[in-house]
Each structure stands twice: as C-alpha cells, then as structure tokens.
C-alpha cells in the first residue's frame with residue numbers, strides 16, 4: 001500500500017516524508033527519517049514500535065507541540081507546519097483530543113470525574129450550561145462512569161482514570177483523538193478495558209483515533225496496526241473477519257510492508273537476517289512479484305517473461321538489477337495471513 005493511494009476523501013492524519021532531527025551539543029539524532037502515514041476519517045489505528053523508534057516524536061508533532069524539520073503533516077485539516085499561535089490554540093482545544101499515559105496530564109486532581117469532563121466544555125464556552133451537563137451525562141454513560149462520576153482521580157483505579165481521560169478528550173467533539181501509551185501504567189485486564197473503551201468511542205462517535213504504544217497486544221483491538229522502525233513506517237497489520245466454507249467466522253491478520261512514494265520499503269528484520277541480506281541485493285521482476293536475493297549470490301536470478309510457465313522453469317531474459325543500497329531497493333511486500341483465535 002502506498003501513502004499516495006487516494007480514496008477521494010481527505011485523510012484526518014497525513015504525514016508525508018516527515019523528518020525530525022534533534023541536535024544536542026553538536027550531535028544530530030534523526031528521530032523521524034521520512035515517515036509517511038495516512039489515516040482516513042473514522043479509522044482507528046495503532047502505531048507501535050520499539051523504544052527509540054520515534055513514536056513520541058511523531059505524537060508530539062501530531063499534537064502540535066513540536067515542529068518537524070522537513071516534510072509535511074496535516075491533522076483534521078490543519079497544516080501543522082504553517083499554523084500560527086491562534087490556530088494552534090483552536091487546534092489543540094477543539095480539533096484534537098489527547099489521552100496521555102500519566103493521569104496528571106489528563107485530569108485535574110481536585111475535580112471529580114464528571115467535573116473534569118464538564119470543565120473541558122466550560123473552558124471552551126461550548127453551548128449553554130444545560131447543554132454542557134447533558135453532554136457530560138452522555139459521556140458518563142458512553143464510558144460507563146456512572147458509579148464513579150463523583151470520585152476524584154485519586155479515588156479511581158488506573159483503568160478508571162484512563163476511561164475518564166477518554167471522556168475528557170472527546171468532550172469538545174474533536175475530529176481526531178491521539179492516545180500516547182494509554183495503557184502504559186496499567187495491568188493487562190485494565191489495558192483491555194481501556195483499549196475496548198477507545199474502540200467503542202471510535203465506533204459510536206466516529207472519532208478518528210491514533211494510539212501510539214510499544215505494546216504489540218494493541219493490534220488485537222484495532223483493525224490496522226502500523227509499525228515504526230528507525231523513524232519510518234515499516235509494516236502494517238490489517239485484521240479482518242473471514243467466513244469459512246462451514247459458515248464459521250475467523251479473525252485474520254495480514255502483514256504488509258509499506259511502500260513509499262518513491263518505491264522504498266523496509267524488509268522485515270527476520271527476512272534480512274535469515275537470508276543474510278545487506279548492503280546490496282539483487283532484484284528480479286517476475287510476472288506477479290519481485291524477487292530479492294543476496295547481492296553476493298552465485299547464480300543471478302533470471303527474469304521470466306510475463307505469462308511464463310512455472311517458476312522452476314525460468315526463461316532467459318534480461319539480467320537482474322543489483323540495487324546500489326538498501327534505500328534504493330524496492331522489495332517484496334511480505335503477506336503472511338495468519339489465522340488468529
């Protein structure tokens with residue numbers, strides 16, 4: 001899938017060739033190295049990656065707290081590179097909602113759950129006092145906070161605090177919800193609760209949701225999981241439901257490599273280590289796929305003509321291309337459907 005594939009609908013999150021370089025004491029760190037990401041309205045997407053892969057940097061940019069060094073980023077119709085101070089305030093107040101890992105960043109400690117929710121609409125002077133109370137009641141119901149609406153954050157469990165934080169984040173009806181490690185401080189059962197709460201808010205309210213986390217288990221709660229590696233999106237896992245011949249339903253997860261605008265992709269680490277692929281590789285265009293071989297392989301692969309016979313009978317054709325570097329090397333998208341329970 002390419003970042004440029006269009007559906008005619010403006011994406012709610014669009015990052016193109018996003019670069020962020022930090023310079024400290026003369027040392028440069030490239031936190032984002034040309035990251036591409038497109039999230040359509042109403043989608044719920046998880047971004048996962050190892051420590052240091054660039055997740056927090058991406059989220060800081062998408063939330064308008066940091067500015068990229070190069071590339072472009074648009075969220076909910078706002079150009080994050082050119083927006084001025086006033087637009088930034090409007091953007092952060094009404095266009096996006098945030099759920100952070102630490103409760104202290106999400107909630108006022110001296111207000112109850114319901115008061116925290118209502119404070120958001122009161123600060124934004126959104127609607128009459130009666131409207132604001134009605135909206136608070138709706139959110140209390142949606143996030144199942146009825147029993148705890150009169151409790152302060154220090155009287156709530158971590159999972160309950162995060163459910164209140166989600167209600168607070170969507171109180172002003174933002175188009176986009178950004179969640180940074182929302183389950184980072186929770187046990188497994190509470191994590192499931194919070195991820196399911198994010199999913200039902202996405203389903204029932206249609207708010208476009210991006211969850212950034214190091215926790216790979218998040219992918220079982222969302223349809224699409226994007227993996228970041230070394231400051232770039234590397235693979236995506238899409239989950240869907242398939243009906244078997246006997247009528248039973250199966251959840252299927254398929255993994256794809258992400259191809260950027262100029263044909264670059266990252267080969268999964270296990271592919272490169274298994275075949276000892278490094279520095280340069282040989283490529284061959286086949287009728288329905290591209291082959292990749294170690295650059296030092298003795299017998300160069302041959303290109304088969306289109307509509308050729310079986311793969312074991314290669315026809316003589318043009319010599320294989322040897323890519324100059326991994327960055328120049330378009331390579332195959334591994335698709336590995338896995339049946340999941």
Ligand SMILES: Nc1ncnc2c1ncn2[C@@H]1O[C@H](COP(=O)(O)OP(=O)(O)OP(=O)(O)O)[C@@H](O)[C@H]1O
Pocket residue numbers: 022023024029030031049050051052053054055056057058214
């Ligand atoms: N303000 C900064 N100054 C210098 N380097 C930074 C800064 N912020 C991040 N980095 C570097 O950029 C890279 C990406 O960091 P980032 O925090 O985005 O990764 P991450 O995936 O969120 O990691 P973690 O899961 O550990 O939070 C790292 O090498 C980090 O050291």
